Amino acid sequence: MLNKKFGFLLYFFVLMILSSFAVDYYDMVIGYSVDNRPIKLFACGRGREFLVMIAGIHGNEGNTTETAYHLIDQIKSEKIIIPPSKTVIIVPNANPDGLAYQTRVNAHQVDLNRNFETTNWQKTSLYHGRILSCGAYPFSEPESQVIQNLFLEINRLPVTSVALTLHSQANAIFEASEDSYNIILAEYLRQISKFKRIIYYPTTGDLERWLAEEYGIASATIEFATKKDPENQELVKVVQILLKTDFTKKFYQSPSKSDQPKSLTSQHFNSLIKNLKISK
């Protein structure tokens, strides 16, 4: 009788230990595209430094979505370990209609990465000799609203963020703006990756410029080498190095907040998840 009770307790004890080691992550839907395809978000970690990655905002750059899913798998299988100071957020497919139709634009024929509310926003943009719509007004598109809302919610929290946007195919690092944190981030990415060229030209209504103007968030675009091949190995390497980098010190050049706890309170984290998650 005693043995049975002891066995029972031991079973629960082992279960508790095992569950405390299992990687804790969220897979959820945070919005829908024009043609009602889900826009998904993956989140893992509890740290106050957020690494946010957005892939597939141009639907004909499906290799970026493929790589984003590879990163998610690597985190789920603990091949990428997220330290207590970091949280990783990934939106692997920001333009699911574009991916389904193999178009750069969304189902309204809008270039989503020209639909963000920057001070230089314009109604149209020229892309390889074609005039593309940037939307009727900034944030006219459900897909860009989803990303807007994501950063709005992140910005409510006491966190320091760095964003990477994945595109193809310039085989380079695209510097988001001339703000010092973006210059430092682009140069750092050049040093730690195989992408040895930094390119910069002003664009209108892009996510990266909006992040700088609206929130002072450092971001850079990694432009894959081709439109076809994923850059799995390269991105795993870059993410692993970024997870070991002190964002506050390295990119924002402020002293690291050593007096502050490294992790978010569960109240903060739960409110983020609750506010982002869409229940259908």
Ligand SMILES: [Zn+2]
């Ligand atoms: Zn692109």
